[in-house]
Each structure stands twice: as structure tokens, then as C-alpha cells.
Amino acid sequence: MxxxxxxxxxxxxxxxxxxxxxxxxxxxxxxxxxxxxxxxxxxxxxxxxxxxxxxxxxxxxxxxxxxxxxxxxxxxxxxxxxxxxxxxxxxxxxxxxxxxxxxxxxxxSDQHPWFKESRKDRTNPKADWYVWADPKPDGTAPTNWLAIFGGSSWQWDARREQYYLHNFLASQPDLNFHNxxxxxxxxxxxxxxxxxxxxxxxxxxxxxxxxxxxxxxxxxxxxxxxxxxxxxxxxxxxxxxxxxxxxxxxxxxxxxxxxxxxxxxxxxxxxxxxxxxxxxxxxxxxxxxxxxxxxxxxxxxxxxxxxxxxxxxxxxxxxxxxxxxxxxxxxxxxxxxxxxxxxxxxxxxxxxxxxxxxxxxxxxxxxxxxxxxxxxxxxxxxxxxxxxxxxxxxxxxxxxxxxxxxxxxxxxxxxxxxxxxxxxxxxxxxxxxxxxxxxxxxxxxxxxxxxxxxxxxxxTHPVLAHGTMTHPVIQGDTVSFTRDGDERLFCAFNLGPDAAQVALPAGKWRNLAKELGGVDPDAAQVTLPGWGFAILREG
Missing domain, CATH: 3.20.20.80 (Glycosidases)
Structure with missing residues (x-):
């Protein structure tokens, strides 16, 4: 298919x-x-x-x-x-x-054929496919860069008498994208x-x-x-x-x-x-x-x-x-x-x-x-x-x-x-x-x-996937915003343990997510329990 x-x-x-x-x-x-x-x-x-x-x-x-x-x-x-x-x-x-x-x-990987060729010497066809650099005059690494997995991100290679760069494990040499x-x-x-x-x-x-x-x-x-x-x-x-x-x-x-x-x-x-x-x-x-x-x-x-x-x-x-x-x-x-x-x-x-x-x-x-x-x-x-x-x-x-x-x-x-x-x-x-x-x-x-x-x-409500979104309003532990598209939804979330009230935009709103635990609105506001939410539809 x-x-x-x-x-x-x-x-x-x-x-x-x-x-x-x-x-x-x-x-x-x-x-x-x-x-x-x-x-x-x-x-x-x-x-x-x-x-x-x-x-x-x-x-x-x-x-x-x-x-x-x-x-x-x-x-x-x-x-x-x-x-x-x-x-x-x-x-x-x-x-x-x-x-x-x-x-x-x-x-x-350092087992990739590209790297195996690159590390042979400084003149092979893939010599510049990875990030190689000479040591500083005192023999230390070319820069102070650190690897995500800890320690220097430079590894010494005796064959080329140079360091190669690895941002992760030493067995994960970095490719040279400048090539x-x-x-x-x-x-x-x-x-x-x-x-x-x-x-x-x-x-x-x-x-x-x-x-x-x-x-x-x-x-x-x-x-x-x-x-x-x-x-x-x-x-x-x-x-x-x-x-x-x-x-x-x-x-x-x-x-x-x-x-x-x-x-x-x-x-x-x-x-x-x-x-x-x-x-x-x-x-x-x-x-x-x-x-x-x-x-x-x-x-x-x-x-x-x-x-x-x-x-x-x-x-x-x-x-x-x-x-x-x-x-x-x-x-x-x-x-x-x-x-x-x-x-x-x-x-x-x-x-x-x-x-x-x-x-x-x-x-x-x-x-x-x-x-x-x-x-x-x-x-x-x-x-x-x-x-x-x-x-x-x-x-x-x-x-x-x-x-x-x-x-x-x-x-x-x-x-x-x-x-x-x-x-x-x-x-x-x-x-x-x-x-x-x-x-x-x-x-x-x-x-x-x-x-x-x-x-x-x-x-069922594509506006959540494709619609526009107003800038979130933050009040205490609550987050609220509107999604607009083929319908208009008001979304409010309480990210704290205590009940909180959130004012509704002008208009008539009804609970769209009741079966998911969404809260019913009042006339001009919605009261969210601790960790509660409301997704409301206008009209």
C-alpha cells in the first residue's frame, strides 16, 4: 500500500x-x-x-x-x-x-571503513573525512572541548600522531562536515x-x-x-x-x-x-x-x-x-x-x-x-x-x-x-x-x-494539530490559551495541587473533553481542581 x-x-x-x-x-x-x-x-x-x-x-x-x-x-x-x-x-x-x-x-563508529582508512596516515583519500588536529606544543589536546560522556573530546591516535575529535565516546569519531x-x-x-x-x-x-x-x-x-x-x-x-x-x-x-x-x-x-x-x-x-x-x-x-x-x-x-x-x-x-x-x-x-x-x-x-x-x-x-x-x-x-x-x-x-x-x-x-x-x-x-x-x-479536533495558538496566560499554577482554526477552543491546565479559577474569554463555552476528565465551565470562569484541566469549545 x-x-x-x-x-x-x-x-x-x-x-x-x-x-x-x-x-x-x-x-x-x-x-x-x-x-x-x-x-x-x-x-x-x-x-x-x-x-x-x-x-x-x-x-x-x-x-x-x-x-x-x-x-x-x-x-x-x-x-x-x-x-x-x-x-x-x-x-x-x-x-x-x-x-x-x-x-x-x-x-x-571507529569501525566504519571510512575511519579505518582515515586513521592510516595523513595522505590517504579519506584523511580529512574526520576531525584531526595536531597537539599543542606541550603534547596536550588541541582545545579544551569536553565530551558529553565525560572527559576531553580529543583522543590521541599513535598512527597519525594526531588527536581526533569525539563529542561522545572515543569510539565515536566526529565526521568533518567542512569536507x-x-x-x-x-x-x-x-x-x-x-x-x-x-x-x-x-x-x-x-x-x-x-x-x-x-x-x-x-x-x-x-x-x-x-x-x-x-x-x-x-x-x-x-x-x-x-x-x-x-x-x-x-x-x-x-x-x-x-x-x-x-x-x-x-x-x-x-x-x-x-x-x-x-x-x-x-x-x-x-x-x-x-x-x-x-x-x-x-x-x-x-x-x-x-x-x-x-x-x-x-x-x-x-x-x-x-x-x-x-x-x-x-x-x-x-x-x-x-x-x-x-x-x-x-x-x-x-x-x-x-x-x-x-x-x-x-x-x-x-x-x-x-x-x-x-x-x-x-x-x-x-x-x-x-x-x-x-x-x-x-x-x-x-x-x-x-x-x-x-x-x-x-x-x-x-x-x-x-x-x-x-x-x-x-x-x-x-x-x-x-x-x-x-x-x-x-x-x-x-x-x-x-x-x-x-x-x-x-x-477529532484538527485545530489542536494545525490551528493557531494564542500566547499562554500564566496565573499561579495555571496555563491557558486559545486554539483557533475550523473551531475555537479554550484550553486551561492546572499544574499545581490547589484548585484555581481561570477567567474565560468572552463568548459561550461548553465542555468538549468531559469524557477525558475535562472540567465544566461556569458563566465567566472555569474552576480547575488540583492537576485538573478544561478544553472548551466556543458556541
Whole structure:
């Protein structure tokens, strides 16, 4: 089946992220795979998502679980074959689900043939495909740049007697985007997947593509401006203003080339902007003008602390100043963050209120697998840790394994229907079993059925996906705004424990979301209970 051609399909789409190692194992080896995803796509269709984003499944030594690519144009055998991916695309399109894949272009694995050739000497054809630099006269690294995973972002290589740049693990060398041949090779890899039928891309670390070609040191970041949105608090990465190791102006021209390549295919891209200080500004730069990427997701709603009404107000104030025309892609959780239910200490009522706000904001939405079940962060013991990030910073930071444990489909076996293996790559934890799909499906009041109903509500009212949005009004713990399009909706959310009154705009308003727990209005106001919400229709 060929899915409907619509170049604006991404605008207001709900995108469901799948972490392939943990979604469904089809062959009993304890690791999820592409046929497993295909077999579970009906779950995504029943949920009501418009698209899936699949984290990397390319050939890789798996030092960073697929984010270290050694072949951009093939499937790692642990996930299947290219034919399995083709079957996945066909089934997804049959269910009217679009498929986005995770492109990791800023760096490769050190096992990639490009890097193996590049590191041989300083004169080979790919000598300049990665970021190489001579040491300072005293033998130390060329700059003071730091890696996300801790320590210097420069690694000494004895063969070339030079350092190479790695913004993540030392086994993830950075590509040199200043070399036109590198850009051509990456665009060719992108086209390979477009020809195979993908509908778009999630662009990993989109602002890390280019580095400062003059290799200038980053200045220190004053302590009062440090936060832990990009890296954990204990990571010295937060001590620098990252002016020169990422987010360079040359990136704009490359993103235009990437957009031009996608246009004939009707494909779209969402970029991950990893920048704690300038995330919204960078999003504005990357999505403006209609000739770069369609959308980006900043880290404002992915923050460690619970999002408050004041946070929402500050985010939209900055959006209005920096990126009034940008199209955000909002999310609360993903494969790199502690699950927001644990991170923010949410109970069932709070989960529902925050979900309805997420689905009501102008922009697209990313949901992470298991979010619809209310999965909390899994407690991982040190001997179970797989994530290299956790191994480096344990125990102050336990890594990202707690949000990556397998999906729970049934309650009737130790692996929750995920795998028949004796041992899975990460364990299924007992607290997750009562939350399995089988335990919630068809049950009134379950979180899964609430998510399904909430996504159906958004589809029934397209103004929530495509309409304009007034600037949020923040009063105490409340957030309110109007969505305008083929109908006019007033949306109000209480992000605090105490009841609060919100004044209504002029007009007659009626409760549109009663079945979802939305509150009835009074004549001129709506009284929201703690953590309550109202979505009202004019007329």
C-alpha cells in the first residue's frame, strides 16, 4: 500500500518512538528486532499515532547501542535484514503509519571503513573525512572541548600522531562536515533510505555536525547559568559555554541541502537540538524559512525538574522572541532521559493532565514506548548496567538503561511477552508487569485506554494539530490559551495541587473533553481542581 502523499503530514503529527532493542524480540535471542516491531505495529495503530520513529538499527559494534554506525546502508544482523525493513515499511503503510528513522550523521563508529582508512596516515583519500588536529606544543589536546560522556573530546591516535575529535565516546569519531565529500556521502546514505520508502528522519545531535574550523577554546560557563538539561549535573560538560565545538553557522547551508533532497519524497525531519543555553534560538535558525528542517525538539519539556506553569510561560516567551514561526516537536521523555513519570513524581491524575497539555500545545508530539502504559523508570543494579554513560558516572548518574528496559506486553511470563529468551539484554522488572498491555487493554480507566482516547480526541479536533495558538496566560499554577482554526477552543491546565479559577474569554463555552476528565465551565470562569484541566469549545 502507498501511503497518502501529503508534504505537510508532519505538522501536528503524533510520533511514537520505538527503541528497537526493547520493543519485541522475534527470534528468542533476548534482543528486539525489526520483525518484532512489524508484529507489534497494530499496537501503534490502535494507540492512534501518525508515525513511528525507530532508533538506530544500522550495522554497528553497539558500543553506544547503534548510535555508533559502521554501515549507514545496511541493517545490523541482530535486528534482521534489509528485507525485514522493507516488510516493516509495507506493514506500517498498510496501517497508515509513517516511518521515520534515526540518522546519526555527526559521527560514526571507529569501525566504519571510512575511519579505518582515515586513521592510516595523513595522505590517504579519506584523511580529512574526520576531525584531526595536531597537539599543542606541550603534547596536550588541541582545545579544551569536553565530551558529553565525560572527559576531553580529543583522543590521541599513535598512527597519525594526531588527536581526533569525539563529542561522545572515543569510539565515536566526529565526521568533518567542512569536507564536501563527507556531505555528499551522508546525503547519498539519506537518499538510500528515502528510496526504500522512509517518510522522514529523526536527526541525532543535529547541532553537532560542524565544529569551529579555527579550533578555538570554549569559554567557561558561570556557575549560576549551569543546568543539567544536556548532560547530568555531575558532568563537567556543563562547565563550558559550547560556542565552538557545536552549533556552527555553516550547518545552515547543509540543512538546506538535506531539505532539498527530502522534498521530492514528501519526507520530513525532526532535529534533536542538544544545547542547554541556546536550544530555542538554534531551533529558530534550523526551522526558519521553510528551506531547512521542518521541526526540532528542544529540551525545555525534557528537563529533569517537573515542568511548571512558569516553565511553560518562559518557554513560550522565548519562542515568541527567538522563534515565532518555528514548529516545535514536544516530548516529555525519550530513550536518553529518565521516564518522566519517575522524574517528575507523577501519579495517574497528573499523568493525564500533563498528557492533555502536551496534546494541546501548538506543534508536533513525540511519545516514547511504554509511556502509554505508565511505565516508571526501572531500577537497574550495577551488574545489569549496559549503558557506557552509566558505567562512567555511576552511582551519581546510573545511565539510561532504566528507560530502555523491554516493553511489557503480557503478565504471564518473566519476559512479559517481549522475548522467549532465558535472559534479555536488559531485564524486565517486576513493577512493570501489572502495567502490561494485556492488563490495560479494554479496561475502563486504564492509562492505555486514556492515551488512546486522548489521541482520538486530538484527531477529532484538527485545530489542536494545525490551528493557531494564542500566547499562554500564566496565573499561579495555571496555563491557558486559545486554539483557533475550523473551531475555537479554550484550553486551561492546572499544574499545581490547589484548585484555581481561570477567567474565560468572552463568548459561550461548553465542555468538549468531559469524557477525558475535562472540567465544566461556569458563566465567566472555569474552576480547575488540583492537576485538573478544561478544553472548551466556543458556541
Amino acid at each position: 502507498t501511503i497518502e502523499k501529503n508534504p505537510d503530514w508532519w505538522r501536528g503529527a503524533v510520533i511514537y518512538q520505538i527503541y528497537p532493542r526493547s520493543f519485541q524480540d522475534s527470534n528468542g535471542d533476548g534482543i528486539g528486532d525489526l520483525p518484532g516491531i512489524t508484529s507489534r505495529l497494530q499496537h501503534v495503530a490502535d494507540l492512534g499515532a501518525d508515525a513511528i520513529w525507530i532508533s538506530p538499527f544500522f550495522t554497528s559494534p553497539m558500543k553506544d547501542f547503534g548510535y555508533d554506525v559502521s554501515d549507514y546502508c545496511d541493517v545490523d544482523p541482530m535486528f534482521g535484514r534489509l528485507a525485514d525493513f522493507d516488510a516493516l515499511i509495507a506493514r506500517a503503510h498498510e496501517l497508515n503509519i509513517r516511518v521515520m528513522i534515526d540518522l546519526v550523521m555527526s559521527h560514526t 564536501p565529500d563527507v556531505q555528499e556521502a551522508l546525503l547519498a546514505a539519506t537518499k538510500f533510505w528515502l528510496e526504500r520508502g522512509v517518510d522522514g528522519f529523526r536527526l541525532d545531535t543535529i547541532n553537532f555536525y560542524f565544529h569551529d574550523k579555527y579550533l578555538r577554546d570554549n569559554p567557561p560557563l558561570p556557575p549560576e547559568f549551569r543546568n543539567d538539561r544536556t548532560a547530568p549535573k555531575v558532568n563537567p560538560y556543563n562547565h563550558q559555554m559550547h560556542l565552538f565545538d557545536k552549533s556552527q553557522p555553516e550547518n545552515l547551508a547543509f540543512l538546506k541541502r538535506l531539505r532539498a533532497l527530502m522534498v521530492p519524497y514528501g519526507a520530513a525531519a525532526v532535529g534533536e537540538v542538544g544545547d542547554a543555553e541556546r536550544g530555542l534560538q538554534i531551533m529558530a535558525e534550523y526551522t526558519s524559512g521553510g528551506d531547512k528542517v521542518q521541526m526540532c525538539y528542544p529540551f525545555e519539556l525534557l528537563q529533569p525538574a517537573r515542568v511548571t506553569a512558569a516553565d511553560v510561560g518562559a518557554t513560550f516567551d522565548q519562542l515568541a522572541a527567538e522563534a515565532p514561526d518555528a514548529w516545535p516537536c514536544w516530548s516529555y521523555t525519550n530513550h536518553d532521559t529518565m521516564r518522566h513519570i519517575t522524574r517528575w513524581g507523577l501519579d495517574a491524575q497528573k499523568i493525564r493532565g500533563y498528557l492533555m497539555m502536551l496534546l494541546s500545545l501548538r506543534g508536533s508530539v513525540c511519545l516514547y514506548q511504554g509511556e502509554e502504559l505508565g511505565l516508571p523508570e526501572a531500577e537497574i543494579e550495577y551488574e545489569e548496567v549496559q549503558d557506557p554513560y552509566g558505567l562512567v558516572l555511576w552511582p551519581e548518574f546510573k545511565g539510561r538503561d532504566g528507560c530502555r528496559t523491554p516493553m511489557v506486553w503480557t503478565r504471564d511470563n518473566a519476559n512479559a511477552g517481549f522475548s522467549t529468551a532465558e535472559k534479555t539484554w536488559l531485564p524486565v522488572k517486576a513493577p512493570h508487569l501489572p502495567l502490561a498491555v494485556s492488563e490495560q487493554e479494554g479496561r475502563d480507566g486504564s492509562l492505555l485506554e486514556y492515551y488512546r482516547a486522548a489521541l482520538a480526541f486530538r484527531r
